[in-house]
Amino acid sequence: MAKIIVVTSGKGGVGKTTTSASFATGLAMRGHKTAVIDFDVGLRNLDLIMGCERRVVFDFVNVIHGEATLRQALIKDKQHDNLFILAASQTRDKDALTADGVGRVLDELAKDFDYIVCDSPAGIEKGAHLAMYYADEALVVTNPEVSSVRDSDRVLGLLASKTRRAETGNGRVKEHLVLTRYNPARVQKGEMLSVDDVREILAIPLLGVIPESPAVLSSSNAGVPVIANKDSDAGRAYEDLVARFLGEPREHRFIAPEKKGLLGRLFGT
Amino acid sequence: MTPKKALEFKGRMLSLTRARILDPDLAAITAQLQDFARQMPRAAQGMPVVLEAEMAVDLGAVLAAMREVGMQPLGVTDGVLAASARQWGLAVLAPDGPGRTGRSAGTVEPAGAPAARRPTRIVTEPVRSGQQIYAAEGDLVVLSAVSAGAEVVADGCVHVYGALRGRALAGARGDAQARIFCRRFEAELVAVAGVYAVAEQMQSDWRGKPAQVRLADGKLRIEGLDG
Numbered sequence: 001m002a003k004i005i006v007v008t009s010g011k012g013g014v015g016k017t018t019t020s021a022s023f024a025t026g027l028a029m030r031g032h033k034t035a036v037i038d039f040d041v042g043l044r045n046l047d048l049i050m051g052c053e054r055r056v057v058f059d060f061v062n063v064i065h066g067e068a069t070l071r072q073a074l075i076k077d078k079q080h081d082n083l084f085i086l087a088a089s090q091t092r093d094k095d096a097l098t099a100d101g102v103g104r105v106l107d108e109l110a111k112d113f114d115y116i117v118c119d120s121p122a123g124i125e126k127g128a129h130l131a132m133y134y135a136d137e138a139l140v141v142t143n144p145e146v147s148s149v150r151d152s153d154r155v156l157g158l159l160a161s162k163t164r165r166a167e168t169g170n171g172r173v174k175e176h177l178v179l180t181r182y183n184p185a186r187v188q189k190g191e192m193l194s195v196d197d198v199r200e201i202l203a204i205p206l207l208g209v210i211p212e213s214p215a216v217l218s219s220s221n222a223g224v225p226v227i228a229n230k231d232s233d234a235g236r237a238y239e240d241l242v243a244r245f246l247g248e249p250r251e252h253r254f255i256a257p258e259k260k261g262l263l264g265r266l267f268g269t
Numbered sequence: 270m271t272p273k274k275a276l277e278f279k280g281r282m283l284s285l286t287r288a289r290i291l292d293p294d295l296a297a298i299t300a301q302l303q304d305f306a307r308q309m310p311r312a313a314q315g316m317p318v319v320l321e322a323e324m325a326v327d328l329g330a331v332l333a334a335m336r337e338v339g340m341q342p343l344g345v346t347d348g349v350l351a352a353s354a355r356q357w358g359l360a361v362l363a364p365d366g367p368g369r370t371g372r373s374a375g376t377v378e379p380a381g382a383p384a385a386r387r388p389t390r391i392v393t394e395p396v397r398s399g400q401q402i403y404a405a406e407g408d409l410v411v412l413s414a415v416s417a418g419a420e421v422v423a424d425g426c427v428h429v430y431g432a433l434r435g436r437a438l439a440g441a442r443g444d445a446q447a448r449i450f451c452r453r454f455e456a457e458l459v460a461v462a463g464v465y466a467v468a469e470q471m472q473s474d475w476r477g478k479p480a481q482v483r484l485a486d487g488k489l490r491i492e493g494l495d496g
Contacts, residue, residue: 150398150416150417150418151398153397153398153416153417153418154397154398154399154418156395156397157396157397157398157399157400157419160394160397161400200432201414201416201434203395203413203414203431
């Protein structure tokens with residue numbers, strides 16, 4: 001039976017889609033058959049980040065409405081044979097999603113996938129609600145700033161009350177904190193919340209800290225999830241995150257500012 | 270052969286709210302009900318109510334006004350309202366008397382002598398931004414943090430064993446003896462019996478420390494708890 005993981009945040013622009021893409025790719029790289037679904041109907045982005053935007057024929061909404069089969073709509077990743085993408089519809093809006101329809105698609109996917117990653121839209125309305133509704137676990141993506149932390153807190157409240165697990169009394173959604181766009185130097189200067197500040201407020205286990213990195217933007221533009229860029233700090237941080245998710249203990253990296261070399265200290269940047 | 274059992278009788282304690290009509294003016298009653306429902310929508314929704322009055326009132330109109338705000342009038346206390354209550358199909362409950370407060374063995378009492386205080390409500394999960402928790406007629410205990418943007422309300426005291434970063438209101442129905450206790454005081458707003466202070470107005474000495482909030486001579490006082 002597949003495990004359903006929602007990547008959510010409340011706030012927009014914090015890195016949900018980047019995280020979804022790298023997380024799903026990381027699971028696939030480790031041999032797990034993985035599907036990643038874009039729930040952001042009307043503002044689809046996942047296909048761009050995954051570099052499959054030119055191969056989208058049918059989408060999630062087509063499958064829900066019975067206009068295409070799941071097999072027709074799933075797009076196979078070019079690099080990884082066991083990774084599939086289900087794109088969102090760009091011409092519809094969130095009302096095209098129904099709880100029953102989403103449930104049916106997930107049930108069907110669950111039959112032959114190990115992991116289903118649901119990339120939630122921002123907000124707490126219908127799209128975000130349906131993305132989290134069937135989840136077993138949740139990656140709560142947060143930036144180290146107060147408004148993002150508050151929105152994540154709100155989303156954690158919804159995960160504890162407005163999901164199938166909560167409503168049926170069948171345990172709870174397991175929550176993981178993913179702190180993105182983290183800049184240790186700015187944290188040290190007091191311009192950003194620290195890892196400990198955010199953990200203290202949200203009180204959920206930390207799965208990973210992704211450093212702010214130019215590689216994220218360049219990877220997005222190239223349509224390759226940043227996890228595939230093994231030379232970048234963000235890519236390595238996502239790789240650690242996936243390993244930790246699968247139960248492999250890994251030290252947290254990229255939390256302390258980089259020590260400047262002698263030249264750096266002399267000429268200070 | 271015993272006939273098929275269609276009913277099963279089981280006892281149940283139900284806590285009710287007593288609404289005592291002080292003034293039969295329907296406009297005033299309606300206004301107060303709407304005001305109550307606006308301030309405490311969760312409390313009003315589905316609230317079981319027993320009506321009491323010593324003067325004649327237009328019972329039908331009062332019932333309509335209560336239902337309008339989501340309350341569920343279940344019955345009246347025996348007295349002037351009894352006759353019209355029967356017409357409206359409501360229960361008529363015996364008034365509380367000195368002989369009736371204790372539980373006397375062998376007699377079956379109609380359910381509904383209002384409980385003076387409900388059991389304390391204990392919340393083990395963090396109270397997240399946007400959540401609202403109300404403990405009617407009793408105390409509220411929160412074992413972890415109350416986040417900014419969350420609201421915890423009790424008719425009695427509010428106890429927070431984590432950080433209190435949101436809003437806390439004790440004595441929501443006017444109990445001036447109610448207090449707020451927390452292990453780490455970072456509240457956005459605190460209120461006791463309707464007297465409130467927002468973060469900007471609070472003395473800062475106890476911010477981030479264990480503190481209590483109480484009402485003394487009609488003013489809110491924030492005091493440290495230890496050390």
